[in-house]
Amino acid sequence: xxxxxxxxxxxxxxxxxxxxxxxxxxxxxxxxxxxxxxxxxxxxxxxxxxxxxxxxxxxxxxxxxxxxxxxxxxxxxxxxxxxxxxxxxxxxxxxxxxxxxxxxxxxxxxxxxxxxxxxxxxxxxxxxxxxxxxxxxxxxxxxxxxxxxxxxxxxxxxxxxxxxxxxxxxxxxxxxxxxxxxxxxxxxxxxxxxxxxxxxxxxxxxxxxxxxxxxxxxxxxxxxxxxxxxxxxxxxxxxxxxxxxxxxxxxxxxxxxxxxxxxxxxxxxxxxxxxxxxxxxxxxxxxxxxxxxxxxxxxxxxxxxxxxxxxxxxxxxxxxxxxxxxxxxxxxxxxxxxxxxxxxxxxxxxxxxxxxxxxxxxxxxxxxxxxxxxxxxxxxxxxxxxxxxxxxxxxxxxxxxxxxxxxxxxxxxxxxxxxxxxx
Numbered sequence: 001x002x003x004x005x006x007x008x009x010x011x012x013x014x015x016x017x018x019x020x021x022x023x024x025x026x027x028x029x030x031x032x033x034x035x036x037x038x039x040x041x042x043x044x045x046x047x048x049x050x051x052x053x054x055x056x057x058x059x060x061x062x063x064x065x066x067x068x069x070x071x072x073x074x075x076x077x078x079x080x081x082x083x084x085x086x087x088x089x090x091x092x093x094x095x096x097x098x099x100x101x102x103x104x105x106x107x108x109x110x111x112x113x114x115x116x117x118x119x120x121x122x123x124x125x126x127x128x129x130x131x132x133x134x135x136x137x138x139x140x141x142x143x144x145x146x147x148x149x150x151x152x153x154x155x156x157x158x159x160x161x162x163x164x165x166x167x168x169x170x171x172x173x174x175x176x177x178x179x180x181x182x183x184x185x186x187x188x189x190x191x192x193x194x195x196x197x198x199x200x201x202x203x204x205x206x207x208x209x210x211x212x213x214x215x216x217x218x219x220x221x222x223x224x225x226x227x228x229x230x231x232x233x234x235x236x237x238x239x240x241x242x243x244x245x246x247x248x249x250x251x252x253x254x255x256x257x258x259x260x261x262x263x264x265x266x267x268x269x270x271x272x273x274x275x276x277x278x279x280x281x282x283x284x285x286x287x288x289x290x291x292x293x294x295x296x297x298x299x300x301x302x303x304x305x306x307x308x309x310x311x312x313x314x315x316x317x318x319x320x321x322x323x324x325x326x327x328x329x330x331x332x333x334x335x336x337x338x339x340x341x342x343x344x345x346x347x348x349x350x351x352x353x354x355x356x357x358x359x360x361x362x363x364x365x366x367x368x369x370x371x372x373x374x375x376x377x378x379x380x381x382x383x384x385x386x387x388x389x390x391x392x393x394x395x396x397x398x399x400x401x402x403x404x405x406x407x408x409x410x411x412x413x414x415x416x417x418x419x420x421x422x423x
Contacts, residue, residue, distance in 0.1 A: 005304045005328060007086035013329050015089070018405040021398070028413045031421075032092075035085055036103075037061040041131035043109060045123040055124060059107040059132040061141055062088035065415040068139055069105035070095060070353060072146025073153070075124075079108035083303065090324055091353070093408035094346040098385045100357045103412075105141050107132065113148045125153050129160040136161065138171035138364065144356050145175040147220075147302070151187070155180055171363035174356035183359035184371035186352075189378060191225020193351015194322045196382045197343055198230060198296055201318055204390065205341070210234040213252075213294040215316070217241050217286055218301030219270055222322050222349065224259065226298060231255040235296070239289050244269040246285025248277035248292075290314055299326035306331045314340060321345035336399055344401040346408060347389055354381050 012033055019029045043055040058081055061069040071091040084106045091104030109128055113121060135141055145154055154176045161172045170181030178184065185192070202209055212235045216223045219242040227237050236252035247253055247270055261273045271278075279285040286305065290297070290313045297316035299305050303325040306314065311331040319335065320343045321327065327335065327342065335342055355378055362368045369377075393403035 005307065006082055007303050007325055008082035008089075010304075010325060010329055011086040011089045014401075014405060015409065017329075018402060018409050021396075021402060022406055022410060024409065024413055025417065027421075028416050031416060032063070032409070032412065035060050035062045035088055036064060037135065038081070038085070039132055039135055040081070041128065043124060043128045043131060045120065045127055047120055048117050055109050055111050055128075057107070057109040057128045057131060058084045059105065059135060059141070059143075060084045060088040061103070061105045061135065063092040063103035063412060065412050065419060066096065066103055067101035068103065069141040070102035070144070070356065071105035071107065071141075072144045073107040073109075073128075073149050073157075074147035075109050075111050075113045075121075075149055075153075076147050077110060077112040079110045084108050086303075087324055090346055092412060093405060094350050094353055096408035096411040097346050097389065097404050098350045098354055098381050099411070100354060100381070102142075102353070102357065105143075106146075107143055108146075121153070122156055125156040126160045129157045130164065133161055133164055136172060138169060138360070142171065142356070142360055143173045144352070145221075150221075151175055151177045151182065154182075171360055174359040174363075176359070181359070181363045181368075183355055183362055183374060184369065185374040185378065186355045186359055187221070188225040188228070189355035190222045190322070190349050190352035191227075192229050192375075192378065193354065193382050194222070194226045194298065194300075194320055194348055195229035195233065196351070196379055197348050197386055198226075198235070198298075198320055199233060200383065200386045200390075201320070201341070201343055202295070205318065207295055207317070212236065212296060213238050214296035214298060215239040215289050215292045215294045216298045216300055216322075217289055217305065217326075218299065218323060219262075220300070222352075223298070223300035224262070226300060226322055227255050228259065230296075238294060239292055240270060241279075241282060241285040241289050242270050243282050244271035245281055246270075246277075246279045246289055247273060247275040248279070248288070249275045251276070287313070292316070296320060299323050301326070304328055306335075308334070311335060314338070316340060318343065320348045322349050324349065332399075332401065342399065342401060344404045347385060347400070347404045350385065351378060351382060354378055 087106035300322035
């Protein structure tokens with residue numbers, strides 16, 4: 001992996017830049033560079049063939065200065081420790097920028113769920129949960145879904161942890177089904193948060209919502225929810241892509257029909273949907289999608305998608321980072337020079353962790369909210385964070401990314417300074 005694409009190097013570089021901007025105390029800066037705790041585990045399971053296979057798993061806790069650690073679990077063949085460390089750090093800033101009382105964590109297992117049976121996935125999840133059980137818990141570290149994980153996997157995690165405790169502990173994870181203490185609005189919360197941010201930034205840029213166009217790279221849970229909410233607001237979604245390829249329609253894709261089509265397929269892909277254009281393969285589709293002249297470009301897939309190799313293709317007016325770390329720092333600087341406004345991931349995709357926080361609160365209180373109350377509180381948190389970040393950006397004459405980091409890092413640094421250093 002090149003230095004430009006190493007996610008942990010990127011995360012530290014971003015911290016270094018904001019530390020210089022706010023003249024961060026040297027000792028606090030040094031402390032925030034490193035995760036508080038890294039747990040590497042072996043996850044042996046029986047395959048359905050009867051053979052034993054050992055997978056590599058991680059759980060990283062970056063910070064607990066402002067509360068228990070919080071962060072998702074991803075299952076992916078390309079998971080690395082540096083990726084998990086970076087995501088844990090970004091989660092710290094994300095929680096701080098929307099001012100919820102968590103620190104950042106992240107977990108992952110190196111595996112390919114597409115090649116595993118449902119029973120193997122359950123065995124993997126239960127063994128992984130048992131291995132990281134020594135550091136997770138509703139008062140310590142609360143996992144959630146991420147790439148290739150879902151409410152069913154959270155159910156297995158919650159059940160495994162509860163069996164080891166001897167009683168039901170619904171607050172150990174979030175993103176659960178409603179029947180197990182999940183929250184209404186959680187599954188689509190990240191996409192809804194992105195849509196709320198899109199509405200706010202379009203208003204600030206004086207672009208009419210009903211006339212706005214958008215292209216969305218990645219049509220998983222986040223990309224699909226984002227497209228659905230934006231389409232409902234009147235934004236024309238002219239392009240989407242996933243692992244199979246991309247759809248293009250200058251007059252706008254019928255998102256309702258696309259979602260019904262995906263739900264009818266076993267592979268949940270967009271391939272085969274009737275549209276004006278289809279580009280085979282994710283790399284080719286992304287290359288074409290990034291070249292589109294649209295108001296909103298929304299990367300909603302994985303890290304390091306926009307780099308120095310393709311940044312010159314970008315023609316969008318605004319980029320909203322629905323994924324974590326989709327733009328490398330070098331590419332980000334070029335976009336800034338080109339005058340393309342970027343709304344950073346730690347603000348743009350914070351809707352998920354915000355409603356996860358709501359779910360955790362409901363679990364601890366054993367009292368659950370109506371969906372309208374979840375939506376109302378989510379909108380309040382995201383709108384408030386957006387306007388705070390936008391205000392800092394204008395006041396200090398810095399990018400939205402720098403403004404978000406100034407707000408987040410300062411909040412964590414203040415907590416760290418007040419707590420002091422033990423012993």
